[in-house]
Amino acid sequence: MHTQDSTEAGDKQVVLSVRGIRKRIKGKWIIEDVNFEVREGEIFGFLGPNGAGKTTTIRMLVDLIKPTAGEIILCGHNVQREPEQALRYVGSIVENPEVYPYLTGWENLEHFARMMPDVGQDRIREVVAIVGMDKRIHDKVKTYSLGMRQRLGIAQALLGRPRLLILDEPTNGLDPKGIKELREFVRMLADQGMSLFISSHLLSEIQLMCDRVAILSHGKVLAVGDVDELVGGAEPYVVWQLDDPEKGKGCLAGVPGLQFAEAGIRLPDESQLAALPGAIVTTLPAEQVPVAVRLLVEAGIGVLAVQKMMPTLEELFLNMTEGEGIA
Amino acid sequence: MLNLLPLIQNETLKVWKKKRFYVIVLILVVLIPIFTYAQMKMAQSSEDKDWRSKLLQQITDYQNALSSDRIPEEWKTQRRVMVQQLQYYLDHDVNPNSPNAVTFTRGFLDNSITLFIPLMVLAIASDLVSGERTTGTIKMLLTRPVRRWKVLLSKAVTLTLYVSLIIVTTAVLSYLLSGIFFGYHGWNQPVFTGFQVQGSAVDSSQVHAVPQWLYILMQSGLIWFSAMTVALLALMVSVLVRSTAASIVTMMAAIIAGTILANMASSWHSAKYLFAVNLELTNYLKGTPPPIEGMTLPFSLLILAAWSAVSLIVSFVVFTKQDMMN
Amino acid sequence: MSSRKVWLAVGLVSLVSTLLLLAGFGYAVRDLLAPGASTPFRTAEPEPETSPVPAEGYRIVALGDSLTKGTGDATGEGYVKQAAALIEEASGEQVEIINNLAIGGMRADQLAERLQADKSFARALTQANLILLSIGGNDLFQFARTETGSGAAAIEPELAAKRLEEGLGRLSDVVERIREVNPDAKLVYIGLYNPFYDIPELRGGSLAVQDWNREAYRILNEQGNAILVPTSDLFEETIAFHLSSDHFHPNHAGYGKIAERLVQSLVP
Numbered sequence: 007m008h009t010q011d012s013t014e015a016g017d018k019q020v021v022l023s024v025r026g027i028r029k030r031i032k033g034k035w036i037i038e039d040v041n042f043e044v045r046e047g048e049i050f051g052f053l054g055p056n057g058a059g060k061t062t063t064i065r066m067l068v069d070l071i072k073p074t075a076g077e078i079i080l081c082g083h084n085v086q087r088e089p090e091q092a093l094r095y096v097g098s099i100v101e102n103p104e105v106y107p108y109l110t111g112w113e114n115l116e117h118f119a120r121m122m123p124d125v126g127q128d129r130i131r132e133v134v135a136i137v138g139m140d141k142r143i144h145d146k147v148k149t150y151s152l153g154m155r156q157r158l159g160i161a162q163a164l165l166g167r168p169r170l171l172i173l174d175e176p177t178n179g180l181d182p183k184g185i186k187e188l189r190e191f192v193r194m195l196a197d198q199g200m201s202l203f204i205s206s207h208l209l210s211e212i213q214l215m216c217d218r219v220a221i222l223s224h225g226k227v228l229a230v231g232d233v234d235e236l237v238g239g240a241e242p243y244v245v246w247q248l249d250d251p252e253k254g255k256g257c258l259a260g261v262p263g264l265q266f267a268e269a270g271i272r273l274p275d276e277s278q279l280a281a282l283p284g285a286i287v288t289t290l291p292a293e294q295v296p297v298a299v300r301l302l303v304e305a306g307i308g309v310l311a312v313q314k315m316m317p318t319l320e321e322l323f324l325n326m327t328e329g330e331g332i333a
Numbered sequence: 334m335l336n337l338l339p340l341i342q343n344e345t346l347k348v349w350k351k352k353r354f355y356v357i358v359l360i361l362v363v364l365i366p367i368f369t370y371a372q373m374k375m376a377q378s379s380e381d382k383d384w385r386s387k388l389l390q391q392i393t394d395y396q397n398a399l400s401s402d403r404i405p406e407e408w409k410t411q412r413r414v415m416v417q418q419l420q421y422y423l424d425h426d427v428n429p430n431s432p433n434a435v436t437f438t439r440g441f442l443d444n445s446i447t448l449f450i451p452l453m454v455l456a457i458a459s460d461l462v463s464g465e466r467t468t469g470t471i472k473m474l475l476t477r478p479v480r481r482w483k484v485l486l487s488k489a490v491t492l493t494l495y496v497s498l499i500i501v502t503t504a505v506l507s508y509l510l511s512g513i514f515f516g517y518h519g520w521n522q523p524v525f526t527g528f529q530v531q532g533s534a535v536d537s538s539q540v541h542a543v544p545q546w547l548y549i550l551m552q553s554g555l556i557w558f559s560a561m562t563v564a565l566l567a568l569m570v571s572v573l574v575r576s577t578a579a580s581i582v583t584m585m586a587a588i589i590a591g592t593i594l595a596n597m598a599s600s601w602h603s604a605k606y607l608f609a610v611n612l613e614l615t616n617y618l619k620g621t622p623p624p625i626e627g628m629t630l631p632f633s634l635l636i637l638a639a640w641s642a643v644s645l646i647v648s649f650v651v652f653t654k655q656d657m658m659n
Numbered sequence: 660m661s662s663r664k665v666w667l668a669v670g671l672v673s674l675v676s677t678l679l680l681l682a683g684f685g686y687a688v689r690d691l692l693a694p695g696a697s698t699p700f701r702t703a704e705p706e707p708e709t710s711p712v713p714a715e716g717y718r719i720v721a722l723g724d725s726l727t728k729g730t731g732d733a734t735g736e737g738y739v740k741q742a743a744a745l746i747e748e749a750s751g752e753q754v755e756i757i758n759n760l761a762i763g764g765m766r767a768d769q770l771a772e773r774l775q776a777d778k779s780f781a782r783a784l785t786q787a788n789l790i791l792l793s794i795g796g797n798d799l800f801q802f803a804r805t806e807t808g809s810g811a812a813a814i815e816p817e818l819a820a821k822r823l824e825e826g827l828g829r830l831s832d833v834v835e836r837i838r839e840v841n842p843d844a845k846l847v848y849i850g851l852y853n854p855f856y857d858i859p860e861l862r863g864g865s866l867a868v869q870d871w872n873r874e875a876y877r878i879l880n881e882q883g884n885a886i887l888v889p890t891s892d893l894f895e896e897t898i899a900f901h902l903s904s905d906h907f908h909p910n911h912a913g914y915g916k917i918a919e920r921l922v923q924s925l926v927p
Contacts, residue, residue, distance in 0.1 A: 031656075068476040070657040093478040100476070104469035108351050113662055117346070120339035121477035162473065342666050345673075349665055386758050386786070389779050393760045397728060400763045423779040494673035501676040526690065543690070551690060554683025617691055630691050 018045040021095070021170045021201045027066060027076030029059075035225060036062050037073070042220040042230045044170065044203055049196050051212035051233060052205040054222030060205045061101060063222070064174050067203070068098050081169060094123065097168035099176070103159020107148035111139060111158050114147060115165065122166040133161040152179050160191075171195065172203045177211055189215050210316045243267060243315045244295060246286040249308035255286060257305045261298040264290045287315075340479065340487030341494075348457055348495060351464075357453045361503060365510040368441060373514050376432045384428045392419050414528070414622055417535040421525055427542070433519030434512035435545050439552065441507045443615055446556050447592050450500065451563040451612070452585070457495050458567035459580040461488045462652070466575050471657055481653045489568060489645070496564050500553055524548040528620025535620065548618070555614035562608055562637040563588065569644035572652050588612070595624035602627070608640040716753035717746055720760065720787035722780075723770065723794045726849060727761035731908030738849070738909075739791060741918035749926040758783045766797045767829035774836040781840045790841065791921075793849040794833055798826035799871060800854070800864075800907075819867050827874045838882050846885035847921060848875060852894040854907045865891065888920050 022044040029037040037059045044050040054060050065071040067078055069089045078085040083092035105114045115133070119125040134143050137157040147155065156179075163171055173192075177185045192202055192215055206212050212219055213233055220230040229236055248254035258264055267287040290298065295312065302309055348354065395416045399409055422429045430436065462485075465471040474484060508517070523542035528535050543551075567584045574580045591609015594601075604610055605625040611633040616623060623629070721727045721739045729737020739759055747754040760780060773780055784790065799822060837846060850872045855861035868891055879885040893901055893916050894909075901913030909917065 031658075065657065070472060070475055072654075072656060090478045090480055093476060096476070098476050100472045102469065104473060106347065106350075106470055107468070109347070113346070113350070116662070117343050118473065118477065120343055121474075121479050123478070166478075342670070345669055346662055346666055349669055350662075382757075383786070385779060386783060389760065389783050390758050392779075393758070393762060396762050420777075420779075494670070494677060497676035497680050498669070498673040500680060501672075547686070550679070550683035551687030552683075554680050554685065554687045557680035558684050618687060630688070634688070 018047065020044070021046055021081055022067070022203065023079040024063075024067070025077050025079070027063070027073040027078060029062060029066065029071065029225075030074045037066075037225045040076075040222070040225070040227050042227060044201050046169070046201055047196055047199050048217045049192060049202045049204065049215060051216030051219035052203060052222065053207070053209065053212045053219050054205075055207050058207075058222045059225040060207075060222060061174060064098070064100055064172060064203075064205060067172060068096060068100065069093060070100065094166060095169045096172060097163030097166060097170075098172035098174075099156075099159045099163055100172070100174050102178075103155055103162075105147050105155065105158055105162065108146065110146050111143040111150070111154075111161075114158065115143075115162055118162045119165055125165050129165060129167070133164045136164060137161045153184055156180070168200065170201045170203060174205050175207070176204060177206070177208070185211075213316070243317065244288050244290045245282065245311075245313050245315050246288065247282060247284065247310040247312075248286065248302065249310060251284045251286060253305070254302060254307045257302055257307060258286065258288065258298060261290065261294060261301060263294050264288050264298065282311075337483060337487055337490070340483060341490050344461075344487050344491035345494065348461075348491060351460075353457050353460065354495065354498070357456060357499060358502060358506070360453070361506045362510070365441070365507050369437065369511040369514050372432070372437060372440075372511075384431065385423065385426075388419055388423050388428070392416050392423070395419075410622055414530055414535050414620065417537065418525070418528055418620060421528075421537055421540060425523075425525070425542075427523050427525070429524075431519065431522060433515045433522070434508045434517050435519035435522065435549065437511035437515055438504055438507045439524070439545060439549055441511075442504060442549065442552050442556060443619070445503065446559060446615055447595075447613055448588065450503065450556060450560050451588050453499050453503075454496055454560050454564045455567050455581050455584050457499075458492055458564045459571050459584060460577045461492060461568060462571040463575055463577045463580045464571075466657075467577055475657060482649055485572075485649060485652045489565070489648075492564050492568060493561065496560050497557060500557055500560060504549065504553055520544065520546045526551075526618050526620065530620060530622040551618060552615050555618060558634065559612040559614050559637060562641045563612070565641045565644040565648075566608065569648045572648045572655075601625075605632070606636060608637060611636045716755065717743075717750070717789050718787050719743060719754065719756045719789045719791060720758050720783050720844075721756070721791040722758075722760040722784075723792050723849075724761060724765045724797055725763035725908060726793040726796060727759065727791060728763050729761075729914065730763055731903030731905060732911045732914050733903075734911050736911070736914065738914040738917040738921065741915050742791070742921045745918055745922040746926055749922055757786050761793070764797055765794065767794045767826060767833050768798075770794055771829055771832040771836055774833065774840070784837060784840045784844070787841060788844045789925075790837060790844050790846045791849070792833070792837070792846060795826050795830055795871060795875070796851055798822065798829060799851065799867065823867055823870055823874075827871065827878070830875060831878050834878055834882055834885070843884075845925075846879070846882070847925070848879055848885065848887045849917060849921075850875065850887050850889045850891060852891040854894060854898075854902060856895050857898050865895075886924055888917065888924060890917055890920070893917070893920075 020043045024040055024042050027037060027040050028035065040059075040063055042050075052060055052063070062071060066073050067080075067085065069085050069092075072086055078092075080092040081095040083095075085092045105111075106117065109117065112130070112134075115130045119130055134140055137160050139154065139157055139161065142150065142154060147158065150158065156176075160173075163173075176188055176192075180188060192204070196202055196217075204212070204215060216233050218231060219233050219236055221228045221236065246254065246258070255266075259266075265288060267289060299309060299312065395412045398404060399412055399416070404412075419429065462471075465474060475481060522545045524545050525540050525542055526548065527539040527541050528537055529539055530536075563584070566587070567580065570583050571577075571580045574583065588609050591607055591612065594604050594607065595610045595613065602625060605628050610624055611628070613624075614630070614633060614637075617630040617633070623633075719739070725731075727737065727739060729735060729739065737759075739756060743754045743756050746752075760783060774784075834846070834848075851868045853862070853865040853868045855864055872887065872889065872891065876887045879887055893913065901909055901916060903910035903913070
């Protein structure tokens with residue numbers, strides 16, 4: 007099931023085109039038939055659980071792995087056949103930003119700059135300013151914190167003035183503040199006309215950051231389309247914490263449009279729930295939440311907390327493949 | 334199209350900043366004085382004696398060993414050859430071991446060709462590719478708009494440069510450090526070369542004297558050739574094996590096995606096709622009999638060149654085709 | 660930028676090194692494969708004879724066969740080292756063994772030849788003021804070593820006489836040559852003994868030994884400044900105590916006795 011590319015974006019130039027790539031490693035198909043396109047100036051999400059083949063796909067995009075079949079076209083150049091032309095338009099961080107720890111930040115950037123045409127000292131100074139590393143850039147990388155290494159990683163990815171920036175799980179290891187900054191930074195780059203390709207296993211992240219998304223599961227793209235269309239449709243859960251859960255449950259049952267989520271069938275992220283003992287998980291349209299709160303208060307039940315929780319990726323897949331019998 | 338030079342610059346700087354070369358220099362600075370001291374002690378123990386008497390005594394001792402029935406034939410051949418060479422020096426009134434910095438350098442280089450120089454070469458070569466894979470920086474390196482063969486070629490060129498640097502540094506340091514004790518003279522002292530070993534006899538019809546500086550230059554050139562073979566093999570292993578430690582151990586095992594074989598496998602003739610048995614090219618210059626009969630300079634050069642060529646081909650084919658999974 | 664300087668320095672130095680080593684390699688290969696092509700290099704002028712011979716003390720050069728080498732002595736000292744120690748003790752003067760040039764199995768003709776051809780041998784002799792010599796045993800007994808016990812050849816009187824005559828001729832050559840090289844040094848010749856004295860069939864060999872020693876004495880006497888140290892009596896009644904397990908060479912004690920004799924005749 008493929009959602010057709012939305013027509014309003016159709017006039018923009020295609021920066022990355024992935025056509026029917028497959029990859030077999032040791033007799034096992036890791037990637038089966040992946041297709042998608044990334045257009046100019048858009049933030050493209052690549053969503054899939056761990057082990058779905060995201061990193062393998064990304065490695066193929068940047069010529070670290072050769073696909074068994076299919077082709078990858080970057081700005082009109084085939085990555086496998088003309089890497090020298092194709093890779094000129096890409097900046098990437100695959101998994102962690104690994105830089106040389108025994109060199110300074112500046113020496114690292116110089117090192118990568120020498121491997122690209124027309125990147126001089128001025129451009130290095132520019133990217134250092136963009137990621138805001140002016141103060142520490144002449145220190146040895148081994149003295150950097152993880153956050154600083156990540157900035158340096160982004161700096162090196164930006165060196166060649168790429169038209170496409172590939173970030174693999176960029177929020178890994180970042181604190182909430184860092185994630186927010188990253189989000190803003192990504193948006194800024196996109197506004198300047200750069201395309202971004204961002205992989206993640208977290209639905210919420212993709213929802214907050216991306217314009218369009220491809221959803222990957224077991225080496226196959228399940229759907230490609232606008233984030234709002236694909237992901238926005240999923241109803242969020244409303245999780246209640248009450249001082250008297252038993253009585254509250256009875257009270258909530260009377261709220262129109264409210265449904266209890268049954269354990270084992272549909273539940274939000276279990277790890278998040280585990281931190282909230284006794285919480286009641288429901289689905290409820292947003293406009294009905296004040297109604298439910300009023301009812302509870304009137305019944306004399308204390309409301310400790312009410313929060314919205316996103317459904318998990320697995321559940322999204324379930325929705326998406328519902329009735330198609332894909333296990 | 335990107336020029337190769339910036340890539341070589343990158344690789345050279347990385348090796349330098351990784352302080353691999355410092356370690357090598359440090360090892361040399363520690364080891365050379367130790368050997369110098371040992372040599373000095375040896376020289377002192379019989380200082381009062383005339384070198385001619387010492388040499389004559391040495392020849393006599395070897396001749397006595399030759400007359401013993403209990404000594405294996407290979408040993409005898411070696412001794413016989415040495416007797417003839419020493420006799421040649423004595424006849425021409427040239428002291429083959431006169432204690433000076435240049436002679437020390439010649440001896441040090443001679444002894445370092447089989448293990449010491451290869452070991453130092455491995456310190457750099459074994460890390461070149463596998464080091465980048467261990468740290469993951471290979472991803473950064475190979476996602477640039479540069480073809481993989483160019484990346485590997487720049488590494489191979491850098492390796493060549495460092496191999497040369499190691500050999501020259503070894504020679505220069507051993508000259509400078511030993512000179513403190515022995516004095517810095519001896520450049521023009523004659524050294525005889527051109528002894529042709531045929532079976533158990535030495536043909537000295539081609540023997541001629543060269544000044545010691547020229548001898549060291551020739552010696553270093555031959556050492557360079559065998560060190561390059563080691564370097565290219567190590568590069569191949571470094572491409573094939575992901576961890577630097579495994580890569581060094583593999584190469585060390587091969588080299589040590591080779592030196593052991595060279596000492597004991599004179600009757601196993603096909604061992605002469607192994608690279609490690611052929612590393613000691615300076616033996617041809619010195620005129621010591623080869624470890625296995627039938628080995629000659631062109632033969633050894635050919636074997637080493639063949640091993641080098643195969644390593645290069647394997648390295649390039651694998652490196653350009655390989656999937657970088659991690 | 661400092662890394663730029665590093666690159667320039669390392670790059671240039673290593674490039675020059677590579678070119679230098681390549682040149683050295685090329686030269687070495689050419690020199691080894693086509694030695695004639697290389698430019699000849701003149702050896703330095705031989706140094707003038709140095710090491711003035713000091714007048715004081717004993718400077719020993721020993722030459723000859725396995726007896727001088729010390730074969731059979733488990734300590735490796737032989738009579739030369741033992742004698743040197745005893746001389747030092749008896750005379751109180753400094754004793755230096757410059758060279759022990761003895762080679763096991765050497766015959767008198769080989770030694771004469773060596774003295775003639777090998778300049779370094781002669782050179783060593785000039786440094787000495789005391790020359791210890793043992794030679795002739797192999798000329799006389801070579802047969803016996805290979806056919807010990809058979810005795811056939813030993814008893815053949817004509818053959819023995821012929822061998823004796825031949826050997827003495829060679830001894831004469833050796834002594835003459837030594838005197839030519841160094842007329843001033845005292846020459847000490849170790850007399851022969853019969854190592855088969857305890858084998859009844861070979862006891863007759865002692866007569867040949869006596870003949871040899873007598874003739875040897877005559878030769879030494881003619882040359883002058885030479886003495887003969889008799890040893891044959893040491894290996895008769897007490898042969899079992901003085902011979903090593905090879906039944907040919909003396910053992911440590913046997914050599915010690917020879918050394919004692921030597922010192923007795925040299926040092927007052």
